[in-house]
Amino acid sequence: MSSIDINLAGVGPAISAKNKKLVRLRRGSLAFIVMVGALSVILFVLNLFSPLNSIKKEQDGLLASITASQEKAVKIAIVNERASSISKIYKERPDYTNVLDLAVRNISEGVTTSGLNIDESSVTITVSSSSLLSLNNFLNSLIDDASQNSQVKSVSMESLSASDISTFYLMSVKINLK
Amino acid sequence: MNKKVNLDIEVLKIIYLENKGFLIPIGVIFASILLLIFFIFPQINGLFQKQNQMVSERAKLANLKESLSTLSSVDDSVLEQNLKIVALALPPNKDFAAILNAISQTASSTGVSLGDFEFQIGNITKTDTVPTGTPNIKISLNISADTSATIAFIKELKKSIPISQVAGAKSSGSFAAIEIVFYYKPFPPQSVTDPEKIRSVSSANQKIIDDIEVPVSLDLNAISEPQVTVNPL
Numbered sequence: 001m002s003s004i005d006i007n008l009a010g011v012g013p014a015i016s017a018k019n020k021k022l023v024r025l026r027r028g029s030l031a032f033i034v035m036v037g038a039l040s041v042i043l044f045v046l047n048l049f050s051p052l053n054s055i056k057k058e059q060d061g062l063l064a065s066i067t068a069s070q071e072k073a074v075k076i077a078i079v080n081e082r083a084s085s086i087s088k089i090y091k092e093r094p095d096y097t098n099v100l101d102l103a104v105r106n107i108s109e110g111v112t113t114s115g116l117n118i119d120e121s122s123v124t125i126t127v128s129s130s131s132l133l134s135l136n137n138f139l140n141s142l143i144d145d146a147s148q149n150s151q152v153k154s155v156s157m158e159s160l161s162a163s164d165i166s167t168f169y170l171m172s173v174k175i176n177l178k
Numbered sequence: 179m180n181k182k183v184n185l186d187i188e189v190l191k192i193i194y195l196e197n198k199g200f201l202i203p204i205g206v207i208f209a210s211i212l213l214l215i216f217f218i219f220p221q222i223n224g225l226f227q228k229q230n231q232m233v234s235e236r237a238k239l240a241n242l243k244e245s246l247s248t249l250s251s252v253d254d255s256v257l258e259q260n261l262k263i264v265a266l267a268l269p270p271n272k273d274f275a276a277i278l279n280a281i282s283q284t285a286s287s288t289g290v291s292l293g294d295f296e297f298q299i300g301n302i303t304k305t306d307t308v309p310t311g312t313p314n315i316k317i318s319l320n321i322s323a324d325t326s327a328t329i330a331f332i333k334e335l336k337k338s339i340p341i342s343q344v345a346g347a348k349s350s351g352s353f354a355a356i357e358i359v360f361y362y363k364p365f366p367p368q369s370v371t372d373p374e375k376i377r378s379v380s381s382a383n384q385k386i387i388d389d390i391e392v393p394v395s396l397d398l399n400a401i402s403e404p405q406v407t408v409n410p411l
Contacts, residue, residue: 022199029203032210036218043221052228055235062242066373069249073371074406075261076252076379082264083383085363086341086390089268089312093343097336100329113325116349118332125325126350 098151099123099175106141110134114170124158124174135160135171146175153178238374245376252378258403260379260387265404267339267390269362272315277360280338281319283393288330293320293353314359316345321354328354337391365406 066073096118103125107113111134115126129135139157146152158172269276274297285292296318323331328349335342335358345357379387392398 022203025200025203025207029206029210032207036210036213039214039218043218043225046225047221047228050228050232052232052235055232055239059235059239059242062239062246063373065246066242066249066376070371071406072249072252072254072257073245073373073376075257076248076376077371078365078406079257079260079264079379079387080377080383082268082363083379083386085312086264086268087383087386089341089343089361090386095336096344097333100333104326104329113329114351116325116328116347116354118344118347120346 094120094177095151096123098149099177102145102149102152103142103173103175106138106145108134108137108141111138115172122174122176124172126170126172128168128170130167130169132169135169139171139173142173142175151177241374245373248376248378259398260384261403262398262401263387263390263392266392266396266401267341269340270365270404272362273340274315276340277315277317279393280335280340280342280360281317281358283395284331284335284338285321288323288327288334290327290331291322293322295319312361312363314361317358317360319356319358321356322352323349323354324352325349325354328356332356339390339392365404 100123103123104113107127110131111127111129113125114128115124117124117126127135127138129138143155146155153176156174156176158174159170160172161170162168163170266276281295282292284290297315321328321331328347331354332344332347335344340360340362342358342360345359347354347356349355
């Protein structure tokens, strides 16, 4: 027969400690559940009152208005694109005006233009005069002027010829472009 | 002395009965931790992502407002005028009439007589759908003019429209042969604009348009507006 001890005395401090632990655990679980609940409610409220939906609604309204003026938008884009293309062509196309002005403004009395040749990289002007001095003055002033022109790379005299019959000189000057 | 414990059902029952008060709180804490990990933290993460999304959506909204403001503020008649001018300066197709007009007007204003001319155009009906660079038409032209008049012709042609470029010139005595390149550029086949990027004609572009010399003889009101293809957004 096994002996069973029946302890009639109170258990005192051991059970009290266990109860304290149980109380603390219950409080802790309550705190956890309250925290989770509170966080859930806060998150729900934040999501509910998020302005994202109203922003998207406003975007949709604006898009509808813009769509109604789509043709106008396309025209604005084309005007901008054309103007930019025109600007690009202006920048890239060679500008002979400057160089032609340079050649022409140095032509003094007694000198006349008798020929012109333009290609991608140069402008050749042929001038004639009965006076070598006039041609010399033209050439010198052209060189001086060309040295201050950013488009001009160099100036060279291509030819100088004289007529047998009359005192008539023909000079070709080549202005090389950068 | 080692204490031996028999782990049978009776013992387990006793352990359960002694500690059953702890089970529910532990279960609640465990469930709370699971909820935190699998629900609360992902929701918080989602909230931060939403904040970032809101910043980009607000920026998009601001762009759309600016686009709509541009569309409202741009004068229709000014826009139509600008469109006509740029289409005259850089035509969307090979406009032979405009080219011949430009040459004859330039000749007239510089006192030059026009001689023979020759177009080098390739396929006259094909329109480039994807232009690479700026397409052009080359024309070789003979004029009766001395060198001074030829120079004046070249300078005057530079200001005319459609925009052109002198590719070469040879003048001798009272005749000259000039090679001219006239530019054109087709409109894109399907015109689509980004609704967020609609902005009015920039001041630099407007200056270019204002500087284009439209011939006095040309009445812009009489010219029909170029047709543009519009695709829905």
